[in-house]
Amino acid sequence: MTMLKTLAPYEFKSSDALENYKGKQLLYVNWERHRMFSRPFVLALPPETLFSVIIDQYMTDCFSYHPDWKQIDWSTVVWQNGNTPFTPDRNKSLKENGIGHKDLIRFRTPGLDGIAGTGY
Amino acid sequence: MDMKIAKKLGLKERYALMTRDLAWDTTYQKMEDVFPQTSYEGIKIHDWDKWEDPFRLTMDAYWKYQSEKERKLYAILDGFNQNNGHLSVTDARYINVLKLFLGSTPPLELMAARGFSMMGRQMNGAGPRVACQMQAVDEYRHFQTQIHSISNYNKYYNGMDEFAHQQSRMWYLSDGKSFFDDAITAGPFEFMVAIGFAFEYVLTNILFVPFISGAAYNGDMAAMTVGFSAQSDEARHMTLGLECIKFMLEQDPDNLPIVQRWIDKWTWRGTRKLASVGMMMDYMLPKRIMSFKEAWEMYVEENGGSLFKDLARYGITIPKCFGQTIEEKEHVTHQSWIGFYMKPEATPFHTWIPSPDEMDWLSEKYPNTFDQYYRPVLEYLDQQEKAGNRYNNKTQPMNCQVCVSTMKFNEPGDPMEMCFRESTYKGEKFHTCSDHCKEIFDNEPEKYVQTFISSHQGLQGNCEPDGADVNAADFKPGQNMLDYWKLDKRALGDFNGSEDQANFAKWREQATKN
Numbered sequence: 001m002t003m004l005k006t007l008a009p010y011e012f013k014s015s016d017a018l019e020n021y022k023g024k025q026l027l028y029v030n031w032e033r034h035r036m037f038s039r040p041f042v043l044a045l046p047p048e049t050l051f052s053v054i055i056d057q058y059m060t061d062c063f064s065y066h067p068d069w070k071q072i073d074w075s076t077v078v079w080q081n082g083n084t085p086f087t088p089d090r091n092k093s094l095k096e097n098g099i100g101h102k103d104l105i106r107f108r109t110p111g112l113d114g115i116a117g118t119g120y
Numbered sequence: 121m122d123m124k125i126a127k128k129l130g131l132k133e134r135y136a137l138m139t140r141d142l143a144w145d146t147t148y149q150k151m152e153d154v155f156p157q158t159s160y161e162g163i164k165i166h167d168w169d170k171w172e173d174p175f176r177l178t179m180d181a182y183w184k185y186q187s188e189k190e191r192k193l194y195a196i197l198d199g200f201n202q203n204n205g206h207l208s209v210t211d212a213r214y215i216n217v218l219k220l221f222l223g224s225t226p227p228l229e230l231m232a233a234r235g236f237s238m239m240g241r242q243m244n245g246a247g248p249r250v251a252c253q254m255q256a257v258d259e260y261r262h263f264q265t266q267i268h269s270i271s272n273y274n275k276y277y278n279g280m281d282e283f284a285h286q287q288s289r290m291w292y293l294s295d296g297k298s299f300f301d302d303a304i305t306a307g308p309f310e311f312m313v314a315i316g317f318a319f320e321y322v323l324t325n326i327l328f329v330p331f332i333s334g335a336a337y338n339g340d341m342a343a344m345t346v347g348f349s350a351q352s353d354e355a356r357h358m359t360l361g362l363e364c365i366k367f368m369l370e371q372d373p374d375n376l377p378i379v380q381r382w383i384d385k386w387t388w389r390g391t392r393k394l395a396s397v398g399m400m401m402d403y404m405l406p407k408r409i410m411s412f413k414e415a416w417e418m419y420v421e422e423n424g425g426s427l428f429k430d431l432a433r434y435g436i437t438i439p440k441c442f443g444q445t446i447e448e449k450e451h452v453t454h455q456s457w458i459g460f461y462m463k464p465e466a467t468p469f470h471t472w473i474p475s476p477d478e479m480d481w482l483s484e485k486y487p488n489t490f491d492q493y494y495r496p497v498l499e500y501l502d503q504q505e506k507a508g509n510r511y512n513n514k515t516q517p518m519n520c521q522v523c524v525s526t527m528k529f530n531e532p533g534d535p536m537e538m539c540f541r542e543s544t545y546k547g548e549k550f551h552t553c554s555d556h557c558k559e560i561f562d563n564e565p566e567k568y569v570q571t572f573i574s575s576h577q578g579l580q581g582n583c584e585p586d587g588a589d590v591n592a593a594d595f596k597p598g599q600n601m602l603d604y605w606k607l608d609k610r611a612l613g614d615f616n617g618s619e620d621q622a623n624f625a626k627w628r629e630q631a632t633k634n
Contacts, residue, residue: 061514
């Protein structure tokens with residue numbers, strides 16, 4: 001239950017409500033144990049965007065700076081949506097993959113733990 | 121004829137006449153209608169006269185002391201400026217400390233001035249009203265003197281001229297902006313705990329040590345003098361914050377859980393805000409004073425620890441986040457610097473990789489973490505830069521919904537894992553960086569759903585420079601952030617190869633050679 005106390009009615013909209021993105025939704029992506037990227041990145045994309053676009057375009061653009069990127073064996077990658085494990089289908093859309101507004105996609109690359117195994 | 125000379129008033133009488141004696145209770149309107157803010161937060165005050173004035177200062181004496189301080193300060197600033205003092209700092213990298221400080225601190229001093237002006241109106245006891253009024257003037261003075269001391273550098277170095285525009289817009293300034301917005305939109309008692317106690321009392325040394333001592337160690341007499349000029353004010357601010365805590369706790373036992381929740385909240389919010397200050401100490405000062413870790417141990421763990429022992433008689437316990445801050449002191453500055461280093465086109469100050477001897481200093485100061493987690497990546501990035509492949513992460517960040525830091529902190533107990541927390545409110549997901557920020561969100565979600573997150577606003581199309589055609593076929597929201605922020609292109613990029621670096625070297629040579 002809220003602990004907010006106010007002198008007058010207090011109702012304000014969320015700054016990041018889905019309708020503010022005009023047909024797009026927010027998506028966050030994080031490569032686990034590769035903290036050289038400091039934090040996840042955020043995108044605004046239509047829910048019809050194919051998951052392959054996320055990997056081939058956005059993730060590649062950002063993460064290929066890391067020497068581990070080209071070592072990835074994609075058949076072993078472990079995916080999570082938030083804290084829930086899931087298996088994305090490259091050829092399906094965000095929506096078909098069950099990815100909603102402000103979901104955080106985390107992926108792990110077993111055996112690849114960053115520069116000198118430091119998590120970076 | 122004998123003259124009748126009125127006896128000069130004693131200090132105590134004068135103080136009474138000039139403060140409490142000037143206050144009155146309203147009769148045309150009910151007191152609770154004139155001062156509604158002091159009851160709605162749930163704090164119960166039975167007798168405002170029990171407020172002990174922590175310092176007896178009247179306005180006339182206040183003006184006298186302050187003007188004396190100003191005269192000394194501006195004499196030193198003039199001397200420093202006229203003698204090209206900017207060329208006497210240790211190394212041109214130091215100027216980036218001032219750039220970061222200018223964007224992040226004076227605007228918050230101004231917010232503090234506004235906050236304490238509001239407190240001066242909202243509190244219905246004469247004692248706290250007078251004290252808040254003086255503190256408001258102090259904060260305004262700090263806001264001005266900080267800007268004045270740095271303005272001379274603005275004549276010579278890039279990236280300082282748009283700090284006021286950038287303050288409420290740029291990603292890395294959002295943590296401080298949100299900190300004060302949160303405090304000032306709370307009620308007066310929460311504001312006093314937030315700013316007067318948690319920030320000014322528990323955490324202020326962490327802000328002032330790197331700034332004042334850092335300036336002194338690095339030859340910046342201007343910034344150092346501003347710091348000293350503010351210190352006696354700070355001493356007053358600390359006693360006011362502490363007095364307010366004690367007053368609330370002495371007035372009614374029901375106040376304890378409310379005050380405790382605020383202390384927990386604001387100690388954590390302040391800690392998050394100080395991550396970038398720690399980064400100045402460990403990475404940006406060419407000549408270092410002490411590590412952030414050492415400062416944390418001395419000022420927060422030891423001094424803060426004994427303060428909370430003292431407050432235990434009122435039932436106050438050490439802030440919930442204390443354990444986590446002790447674990448994080450080994451990590452946050454390194455994590456912050458990597459986060460800034462990778463964005464060379466998104467700050468009006470330069471970043472760089474520490475030199476080999478500076479890395480050795482970090483190894484010595486952080487024997488438990490630096491070599492294990494942070495040195496290898498910094499050395500890798502150094503090699504990349506030297507090979508012409510300087511790191512530039514062009515993506516937009518994910519931020520915490522409460523502290524608005526980028527989501528860069530590790531899971532407690534595991535420095536290799538990122539920490540993410542999530543809440544759902546009215547069907548929408550909200551992400552936070554820690555258990556403490558999540559708890560703050562969950563306690564008052566109505567407030568934090570409004571958070572301004574720069575990257576999100578950009579993607580909504582709300583961060584476009586004047587003249588951008590948002591209806592053009594190729595318009596992509598958020599593509600013009602640099603222009604929207606009014607970032608000086610000369611101020612971007614690595615320190616190595618920057619105009620500041622070249623100019624400083626050239627001018628210093630002119631000053632010392634034929």
